[in-house]
Amino acid sequence: MDIERPDNVEDIQLAEACLKGDKRAQAQLYETFGNQMMAVCIRYARDPDEAKDLFQDGFIKVFRKIDRYDGKGPLGAWIRRIMANNALDHLRRQKREMDWSEGYETEYRFEQDDVMNPFEEEQELPGRERLMELIAQMPHGYRTVFSMYAVEEYSHKEIADALGIAESTSKTQYRKAKGYMKRLIEKDIKKTASE
């Protein structure tokens, strides 16, 4: 790592304290990362109840596996991976088909938007809160792939393995999800501008 992240020393200490069962450390960890991780669960879940389950199960796993945090990266990123992997395991265990086809034909008509636009520097983006609301409007299948690639930063290979699809499918799905997202954002920006 380039910057000697002060965080890592604190992260390691916090993790060690949690490992020892220090309840204040656990509460501290929960307070520090809880809100962010809830957002993660919301993005991967199909509904609010599922998000809540993913959240609780995910955190339990975090505390049970805290011994595996090696201190090499930030604790937050490690926790995020645990939460995301837990969500993906859960979805898999549900044995419900990832709804790849959802929105595929009906909503998504803007394939041309995928083409890399010339430098759209002027395009605004909504703030994070609004983006969360918009991404919630995406069909679950697109939302999952978009989250995995852009936010949790899985590679297409990892996505393919996790979801049981081909890597090329992952790329295609991402492309479409991204187009969908862009469309949602465009509509939202226009809507806000006209208000």
Add this chain to the structure above:
Amino acid sequence: MSKDWFDIEVGNLLRDAEAQAPADAWARIQESLELPDAGSSAASGSMGFGAAAVIGGALLLSTAVYSDLRGPATAGSEAVLVAEKEISMPQAEVEQAGAGIAQYEAEAGESKASEATVQVQPIEADEAVQEELIPSIQSTHIPDETVKAADSEQELSEAAIPLEEDDSESKAAEGHSSPPVDNSAAEGQGKETKATADESAESPEQTIDASEEQAQVHTPSQTQKADAKLSASIQAANRTGYAPFEIEFKAAGNFRDVQWDFGSLGSSSEAQVRKVFDKPGNYTVMLMAYGADGEVVSDMITVEVREGSNLLVPDSFTPNGDGINDTFKAEGVNLKEFQMSIMDARGKLVFQSNNIDEAWHFDGPLGGELESYLVLIQARGLDGKDYNIRKRIQVLF
């Protein structure tokens, strides 16, 4: 397939997004974590009265029950005394367990300026609890590590700052005045005590200091009782923070009047004072407390105010080989996270780094046309401040 500015920026924004966790989630999580330990679920079940009380945001069933166990002897008093010594007390534990216990950074509070964030609350005190528990004196040890963009060497000094809370905590224990024990509750306590003892037996990692005889319990708003001993201690949730640092100071104990001395920040005679420390530095805060008979006691703490973070991004640079601004980099102080991505007019990523000191060396043709690039920076200060910068820069020749 590599990421473009949209992927990066939306990704960054969503990664930082937060959402309110369900209110009961923390309780459920803790319960599940405790499940493999036999007996503790029984303990939690029986602790009706004090069960929901909280110290420092952690759910500690035993302490609330314990706090009720003082005063005249009741049927279960022997068991009570035994349980007193065995019950795990987080503050004692933090003090006594020494090097092993983590010193971790407390929230710098308001400086986490993300949009509409709602704080996750661990369970709050049950209203049935008659006594107000001392707000947690958290270990707010922010290590002496300053990330300065200008320095090529990274300072990584000792993270171990000795716990300062020791003194005032023992004073707080002394300052504690016993509220009258409700005898009708005594019966129920016999069972609760036993259950408590069971639970504490399953916490081998928690060090109990037998000499710490009192729980950190007290009622801050209480005025001095005529027959109680004069005592006073300073309570402040956090003692180390980043400027501007706001602290709520409370005088706890038994006294008639108080006088605070905040040095350059003035004085006060209120029991509770809020102060904002604008400038970095070390401050000594003193409390004098006066009794009815003219006696005086005092307490003192040190507050450390650190410099906040900052980030500056140039508008342009001139890679013409004159040695001045030939490369592009941001300048910052007291940052703990940093990522910079630079994209050309076609959206292609030409530079990315997590190191603020790593400068971008322009690769393109010199003396060519005016080029514009987009710089995206995501950073976070040690003070919790978030930086989300999107800037168009010019490469000039």
